[in-house]
Amino acid sequence: MANDLTNRQNDLMDLGTGRFFNRLAHSFFDDAFQFPEFDDTMRTDIKESDQAYHATIDLPGIDKKNLQIDYQNDVLTVSAKNEQNTDERDKNDQLVRRERHYGQFSRQYQLPNVDQAKITAKYDDGVLKITLPKSANATKHQIEIQ
Known part of the structure; x- marks a missing residue:
């Protein structure tokens, strides 16, 4: 399960706009910016x-x-x-x-x-x-x- 969460954050093939900005925000603000x-x-x-x-x-x-x-x-x-x-x-x-x-x-x-x-x-x-x-x-x- 932890591996799935890691892969979801690092999937380079997922270029959807929402996920792109979530990953960008995740790397910049850590987990404080993540929403479900x-x-x-x-x-x-x-x-x-x-x-x-x-x-x-x-x-x-x-x-x-x-x-x-x-x-x-x-x-x-x-x-x-x-x-x-x-x-x-x-x-x-x-x-x-x-x-x-x-x-x-x-x-x-x-x-x-x-x-x-x-x-x-x-x-x-x-x-x-x-x-x-x-x-x-x-x-x-x-x-x-x-």
Whole structure:
């Protein structure tokens, strides 16, 4: 795993603009300038039982007021925005560096036969837990294979 992280930082064939500047900033500012890539956001686990779907989504550093959850047409949509402001000052309280980062992202999950009125969500310590109870009138139809 440590080898993968090293290779990701030193991959000379990866000339994408974002990664190029991340590597440049990494070498100049060490790790203080690194922010998570898009793939590192909204890691999700969804478990299904006979009664409900249970979604657990990791959203570290996101404030609860910046989250939005919506369920329409059998699709759960989770949206988040993240604003980070960093000020560094020297011993004389003079501004040395100021960084402002803003990001907005969302994910959608296809979860059919959910009773919309009974959906519940809880956000605690960077983890969003959503329970989507299945509709009572949902029927399973077994298809016979010939």
